Amino acid sequence: MAGQRQAFSGMRGIAPTPTYVVMQPTTLCNLDCAYCYLPFRSADRRMPAAVAEAVAGAVNKWSAAGRFSVVWHGGEPLATGREHFATLLAPFDRGVEHHVQTNATLIDDRWCEFFAAHEIRVSVSIDGPRDRNADRVTRGGRPSYDRILCGIEALRRHGIGFSALCVVPRPEPGLATELYDYFLDLGCDVLGINIEELEGVNARSNARDPEAVAGFWSELVGAWRRDPRIHVREVEWSLRYAAAVLDGTADEVLPRQLDPIPTVGYDGSVVLLSPELAGFTDPRYADFTSGNVLTTPLPEIIAGATSGTPWVAEFLAGVEACRATCPYFGFCGGAHAANRYFEHGRFDGTETDHCRNSKIHLLEGVLDHARDHEPPRASRLGAGGPV
Numbered sequence: 001m002a003g004q005r006q007a008f009s010g011m012r013g014i015a016p017t018p019t020y021v022v023m024q025p026t027t028l029c030n031l032d033c034a035y036c037y038l039p040f041r042s043a044d045r046r047m048p049a050a051v052a053e054a055v056a057g058a059v060n061k062w063s064a065a066g067r068f069s070v071v072w073h074g075g076e077p078l079a080t081g082r083e084h085f086a087t088l089l090a091p092f093d094r095g096v097e098h099h100v101q102t103n104a105t106l107i108d109d110r111w112c113e114f115f116a117a118h119e120i121r122v123s124v125s126i127d128g129p130r131d132r133n134a135d136r137v138t139r140g141g142r143p144s145y146d147r148i149l150c151g152i153e154a155l156r157r158h159g160i161g162f163s164a165l166c167v168v169p170r171p172e173p174g175l176a177t178e179l180y181d182y183f184l185d186l187g188c189d190v191l192g193i194n195i196e197e198l199e200g201v202n203a204r205s206n207a208r209d210p211e212a213v214a215g216f217w218s219e220l221v222g223a224w225r226r227d228p229r230i231h232v233r234e235v236e237w238s239l240r241y242a243a244a245v246l247d248g249t250a251d252e253v254l255p256r257q258l259d260p261i262p263t264v265g266y267d268g269s270v271v272l273l274s275p276e277l278a279g280f281t282d283p284r285y286a287d288f289t290s291g292n293v294l295t296t297p298l299p300e301i302i303a304g305a306t307s308g309t310p311w312v313a314e315f316l317a318g319v320e321a322c323r324a325t326c327p328y329f330g331f332c333g334g335a336h337a338a339n340r341y342f343e344h345g346r347f348d349g350t351e352t353d354h355c356r357n358s359k360i361h362l363l364e365g366v367l368d369h370a371r372d373h374e375p376p377r378a379s380r381l382g383a384g385g386p387v
């Protein structure tokens, strides 16, 4: 991408207040997906009520000042059971938005009633039609697709809207259209697409052919434009950025500071910035945690992270290296800490296969689509690059 490099001013340091908190009600998952990054998914370690109470102390104040979300992740969050889940939800004020990221296999009528009663928003992990879900298997290695669909049918019966999160292991021609058409029929409101990542205990390489990846994203925009009934997360990010470039407001797209995204483990330990680092240890970085909510208030943990957690300071140096060298920084903002660590073994590098697949080739694919379909507008972007 040729063109004059713009200096971007966002993503400097860590914001004192997150926009959401990730909670791990249990480490257990009832599935055993081939690409899963979680190290303790066969163990049932449940979050005690005291951890939720400690987190709620901070979250209730943040939500009183504006929209705030708690994302219940896992393991499989529904594996914690309704009764215990209700105990964990109890200390949070009504204004707090709750979300679950679930494999859907445990969803039944009673879970749907629970979601409705607690106003929980649901996001389902599913990789497309039956044959595309070969990696999503039970602990016995059996396909989980029918059970996933059973859960989605329960959501539909109860009129509960849902998002879908789809992992794509190998982008190839025709796949984006197939997936988009599938998710249109499935009836989700929002679709997020993750190109598979080398992360955690998943050591499968994520180096992909750049043309195939850009072609996948370009095709996805085309499929979405033909029938834009669902929000496609990555397409919307890219179009928002492209519009800002055209308007001369590209420097306003990134947040001013990094969102700390605290992930609170079942035991109250807090990992910032990348949930995928939780549960891992390294001789250089110890266990990646910045504190524990049972002994230190969450705002204090966040405030002390840059000086008190060496890997966080190293990651901030990596973000500055991206700012100085990468023409895609205004769109990407330095991507995710966990991808740097699991691909480079440290945090101050720059490009990863993840950022190539999910940032650089995403934006290129969207611009390729624009060039092919809207020559006058696309030529303005194409002449100067994305920045």
Ligand code: SF4
Pocket (backbone or CB within 6 Å): 322, 323, 326, 327, 328, 329, 332, 333, 334, 335, 336, 350, 351, 352, 355, 356, 359, 360
């Ligand atoms: S695309 Fe990669 S190299 Fe560029 S800013 Fe993002 S993480 Fe850094």
